[in-house]
Amino acid sequence: MKLAQVSDTFAVSPQLESDDLLELADAGFDTVICNRPDGEEPGQPTAASMREAAEAAGLVFHHIPVSGGEFPEVAIRAFAKVREEAGSKVLAYCRTGTRSITLDALANIDNETAGERIERAERAGYDLSGLRDRLGE
Secondary structure, eight states: OOOEEEETTEEEESOOOTTHHHHHHHTTEEEEEEOSOTTSSTTOOOHHHHHHHHHHTTOEEEEOOOOTTOOOHHHHHHHHHHHHHOSSEEEEEOSSSHHHHHHHHHHOTTOOOHHHHHHHHHHTTOOOGGGHHHHOO
């Protein structure tokens, strides 16, 4: 499992497998967000199967799918709500982690400037510089 730690309470990851969820729970995570729509790629675990495995590991699971580079306001608000209400550490995943870290930057629950959010993503291995205009100041 490849995790990119974005902050003390937030990490992103490429696609997880159900076996990874116990490891996440052991690492102190309590919430998992899946940002992939079902059926995006052959062999991808379904959100329902991942929810079942997450709950068996004692994790709270949320499915907030986004695709095609679209980040609708409803998805951004849902992502922000999960992050704000989570008990401790949150991990969000998609195919590569990019959609998840983008949603986090757009949600901006830490009230950071665009530059700070871009820099934080860069430290985690993701380039969000193309979003500078959408992130505001």
